[in-house]
Amino acid sequence: MYVIKVKGIAKIPDYVQLRDDKFTLLAYFRVDRPDKSLEKLGLGDKLPYIMNFVNNLPFGQIAKLDI
Known part of the structure; x- marks a missing residue:
């Protein structure tokens, strides 16, 4: 599974995308x-593990998350 952290601008908040190995969007x-x-x-x-990973991930980066 891959994680992408997207920085929001103005009134748009920060978002996280979770994608599978084929890069299909699983959650946003x-x-x-x-x-x-x-x-x-x-x-x-696995919420605490995933959110700890997300909080330490820089914006705009794609990282592999092994679950």
Whole structure:
């Protein structure tokens, strides 16, 4: 799974994209509201790990997340 952290501008908030190995979009959520999206994806139990990874990721970078 890949993670992309997108910086918002003006009134648009910061977002996170989760993509699979074929780069298909799995989830797209605000950095400050990941709960519902991760629950729908079945990753609610991995929320602290994923958000720690996201918070340490620079904006605009793509990183591989092993879950």
